[in-house]
Amino acid sequence: MAIGPVSQSNGASALPLVRQLSNDHDHVLKTFRLLISDLCQQFGGGHPGGAIGMAAIGIALWRYVMRYAPHSPDYFNRDRFVLSNGHTCLFQYTFLHLTGYKAMTFEQLKSYHSDRVDALCPGHPEIEHEGIEVTTGPLGQGVANAVGLAMATKNLAAKFNRPGYEVVSNHTWCMVGDACLQEGVGLEAISFAGHLKLNNLTVIYDNNQITCDGSVDLTNTEDINAKMRACGWNVIDVEDGCYDVEGIVQALEKARAAQDKPTFINVRTVIGLDSKVEGMAAAHGAAFGAPDVAEMKKKHGFNPDEHFVISDVTRKFFQDLPARGESLLQQWNELVEQYSAKYPELGAEFQQRMRGELPPNWKDLIPSSFPEKPTASRASSGLVFNPIAKAIESFMVGTADLSPSVNMIWPGKVDFQHPDLRTTCNINGNYAGRYIHFGVREHAMCAISNGLAAFAPNTFIPITSSFFMFYLYAAPAVRMGALQHLQVIHAATHDSIGMGEDGPTHQPIELAALYRAMPNLLYIRPGDSEETAGAWIAALEAKKTSTIISTSRHALPQLKQTRRDGVAQGAYVLEEADHAAVTLIGVGAELSFALDVAQQLKETKGVVARVISFPCQRLFEQQSLEYKRGVLRRHQGIPAVVIEPYAPNGWERYADAGISIRRFGHSLPGKAAYKFFGYETRVMTAKVGDYLDRLERGEAQRGEFVDL
Amino acid sequence: MAIGPVSQSNGASALPLVRQLSNDHDHVLKTFRLLISDLCQQFGGGHPGGAIGMAAIGIALWRYVMRYAPHSPDYFNRDRFVLSNGHTCLFQYTFLHLTGYKAMTFEQLKSYHSDRVDALCPGHPEIEHEGIEVTTGPLGQGVANAVGLAMATKNLAAKFNRPGYEVVSNHTWCMVGDACLQEGVGLEAISFAGHLKLNNLTVIYDNNQITCDGSVDLTNTEDINAKMRACGWNVIDVEDGCYDVEGIVQALEKARAAQDKPTFINVRTVIGLDSKVEGMAAAHGAAFGAPDVAEMKKKHGFNPDEHFVISDVTRKFFQDLPARGESLLQQWNELVEQYSAKYPELGAEFQQRMRGELPPNWKDLIPSSFPEKPTASRASSGLVFNPIAKAIESFMVGTADLSPSVNMIWPGKVDFQHPDLRTTCNINGNYAGRYIHFGVREHAMCAISNGLAAFAPNTFIPITSSFFMFYLYAAPAVRMGALQHLQVIHAATHDSIGMGEDGPTHQPIELAALYRAMPNLLYIRPGDSEETAGAWIAALEAKKTSTIISTSRHALPQLKQTRRDGVAQGAYVLEEADHAAVTLIGVGAELSFALDVAQQLKETKGVVARVISFPCQRLFEQQSLEYKRGVLRRHQGIPAVVIEPYAPNGWERYADAGISIRRFGHSLPGKAAYKFFGYETRVMTAKVGDYLDRLERGEAQRGEFVDL
Incomplete structure (x- = not known):
């Protein structure tokens, strides 16, 4: 493959090479498919069918089209490959092995x-392993x-590329099966x-029309090509996805050359090709059996x-x-x-971003004190x-359509949009922008943010924002971020019943x-501005x-x-007393309630x-x-009562009783x-007093x- | 409105009446819009803009097209109305008042x-209140x-209707805003x-092109009509949704007459019409201010x-x-x-279903004993x-594409599909079928099941099924079912790390x-077949x-x-001992581990x-x-240790220590x-023994x- 010395985005077509090597395709395809069959057969399990059906797509991608360096898997400007249908992981593992990734030995x-504990071939691809960009499976x-990966490229390119110096120019390729196109999170992301x-994004559809339950027409009879076009995508059909490597390469190259839209390549394949269960659901999730x-x-x-x-x-x-990969890497280096020589400041910043570093003084940007007037912690x-966010360009800040509520807009922010x-409403876009209007798509917001974070370690630190309750919509993606050790920070506002009138659908009890x-x-509920500073510091240091x-x-x-540094310890003493009868645990928006109750306990009951x-x-x-004992002092016989208008589950580790809520909320200011739930100082004080009496x-x- | 004596589905057109009353439309529209403005202004909050923009749609629906009985709000064959954009609840509340619902006084x-605690006008519509079919907001x-509501009608109609006797023939109308068409759960449901x-389903799109962040084109520029058509819907446009009541009525009537597709009516409206913030995001979620x-x-x-x-x-x-409503009801009665006279058995069954009753002998259908061989609890x-499920037609059993895994297929089951x-794969559909292939759409599965359950109390008892981990995808809908007191039963399989190779993405630690x-x-983890019987009995009685x-x-x-009856009590003693040194708490798939450890503690350590x-x-x-003390006996000084390969959060209420997991899982058989996580009898026995020593x-x- 000829790679231009300057731009890495305009390589010559691979089609001459495809034709040159085409005599081997049939043999390699068969070898690959039999290897998959053997790999599932050895322990009598796994997902052979999809991997077998996608063999020709894999050859087109790894042999001909994708730009990557097997011996330098972290090459920064590599194409990113995502296996959204992660259960077909053998597809990826096998190509990693064949193309020479060192860790993926035979x-x-x-x-x-x-049952090998250190296996690099888990049941779904995991980001920790060489050649895997993101963990998939759900x-x-x-x-x-x-x-998210494609957005990361766009943002870096808009920020750093200069004419003749396209230092960031990679493409993102995503394999999907029928299921990914049914899941809401996929549909949200496609629309966005x-x-x-x-x-710079291509979704390749392994269209085998089979899911676990049988043929897809049991559950889905939509016109997917028309739907993708309606969502603003190019659509390319490949009729023979099992054998037509050249046709697939043509489609992939056309996709990479697309000018103004992402591309959807609809490739007809046959699940479990050549097995006895070819084209059937039985080929999906079980070995074929030795005779077959x-x-x-x-x-x-x-x-x-x-x-x-x-x-x-x-x-x-x-x-x-x-x-080929090392040559690609060397040209890019x-x-x-040359870029760093011509643009030394940009070059230095680019290196810093690639190292995933924040400017050393980032903590100085946080105010050392805050206004004394009552302030919503979202403010x-x-x-x-x-x-x-304003000063440091590692941060991409998004919201699921709650800009007016979540207070994450900095002066002069520019939206991330197509130019x-x-x-x-008179917004002009720019891919260099770092504020993302995700629309009312909480789940995709968090899953896309995982992609931004996965582009390279800490090159981006994505921030998401919404009401706390709607992080239930996004929970599967929040989980995937945590599982992948990605630094993603979710700014969740309107927590607790204090959010008011919106009522039980919006009040996050559990x-x-x-x-x-x-x-x-880390789930952090800061109690005021000072603790909010501590929360952000903890999040940014994690x-x-x-x-x-x-x-x-x-x-x-x-x-x-x-104290902001108290937050870093998870809990700390606000008011100490040598001969205390009780410890009150205050949390977040209700922290002051604990102080109020303490005062009233003293005043009214001594x-x-x-x-x-x-x-x-x-x-x-x-x-x-x-430290924990010093804070809680329960080992000294002092009972602890937690005050939080949430379900108490888990607080039992730290407290003996709780003023908690074990039902859904109520629509009230x-x-x-x-007041309705008993969070008045007088009522809470009485409850704590009674509890102490009952203990005595x-x-x-x-x-x-005890639930008080 | 002329209602045919036999069929309620072929009413004459309301258009003559529309023309007769059309002189009043302008005045009524203004009155409605000013009333909304006043209602938000009085307490300086709420969501006026959408309700105002939708005024003409409301008149078309409640005055002309919908079939319902304000004085008999539970009339079984009423049209169902769902306000998916629930924040515009004043729209619905005001029409409930104007059309004569008794509870909704001025x-x-x-x-x-x-701050009225017994208000019928919470911040989002709530199912508990007269005239509200489902709680919405998220x-x-x-x-x-x-x-789900439309499916309920289809199923009942297919089962009960006879020529000339369409006892179930209602239509379901659903208002949506721009946001509902961005959310994944909406997109899944639309496709399905x-x-x-x-x-019998019409979605009416309040197309005002505004969400909280501004104009919709900030985040969504797809061709929604083309997308809906690709998903198999009829599309009707209404250009002037603010004033053209007649045009809206025509569209609604066309939708009701649709032969073979659901209908999407794309109604252009103006948010906050006639206010200073008309057409702007500011009209969405704040009162306009007294001067305006x-x-x-x-x-x-x-x-x-x-x-x-x-x-x-x-x-x-x-x-x-x-x-008009009472007349409709009377004709239906x-x-x-007449139907019950002609078809007495069907009539009796119809009445039983309407009362939400199961046949009295349902519990006898559960086996009194089970095979002694090891059995997966999903089996x-x-x-x-x-x-x-086979015997009782109240049950609609669905799966998110995991039929081969969840074991919920009964012999002779018929799929719920269009006839x-x-x-x-050679499945013929039938709306009388009760097995639902939802596709890989966990979230919509559970939200649709809420709709089935909400059709009438316990007329349907929906069952959903998937891997437990994927109930995180569905969690917002599971929550809405619990919030609405709907009897929906979720059959979640593959719980715990015992599910194996699929790895951490599929192992539900937290x-x-x-x-x-x-x-x-109720989250129930049964330990064997006998307890699984207890779990289903508890679920069916709830x-x-x-x-x-x-x-x-x-x-x-x-x-x-x-013991199955032990499950009803949540926990019960499996093995008692007078002078016990420790209580072992076993749960679900790992229940036998507790027994094994108890035996080994005795054998090896006495x-x-x-x-x-x-x-x-x-x-x-x-x-x-x-009872609780009798089971736990912690008040007698006996420490308790829980054994469960989950995060321990919440067990601290019942146990002093846990053999739990506080990290993500691992892909292994x-x-x-x-074994990897220490759930071997030998290892657990040693941990418990050590803990008792440390206590001593x-x-x-x-x-x-203590996390052991």
């Missing part, structure tokens, strides 16, 4: 479905990830990608007694790809070198973060229980962890005792209460036992909602959590 | 955004609910409704000093609707009477429930924490509660100590352990303190995954939960 390839996520005119595999080998002129055969012809077919979030866009349990995710910063719609008193602020359970769990009388016991 | 109407849900050719409201009144010739004015002309315009689910469908915290939802029955992929030993089975926390919480030495304390 032994490793054969670890699929084994269907539809990959489509949205691919949109069409709007953004991402011509043997039969397939005989039919193709292979020895049925030999397994895992990769012929010399096949090895040779792929053998120059590592060298030279390009970046505090803006005070804390918007100066950072030709002229909206009726949602925190999910996010407090979710591994590798380079391999996702964070939800959960803030209030309504104004909160600014407390003199709060009961001494100590107060702790507890913004983040996971950060607290990371502290030493000594915020203050009235607090032996009617309640520590260790038996 | 005083109640004015309670919108007040966007896109209503579209899917409407699909087109597939099902639901010609006064200005609007002046412009329309109303007195700016008068508020909440409903003129006599307006009252009169709607006044005959209650009588007569029809049903147990089928053994327990499929005989019921003309002939699939390539998901149970959400569902255990979610109000009005007439106003949603349930998730969470089962294993892999075979579980069948235990002699388990430690006496008692064992309890704990399938459902919420059911346990409903028991008396005495099921047994290897258990004072290194651990009860009340400080």
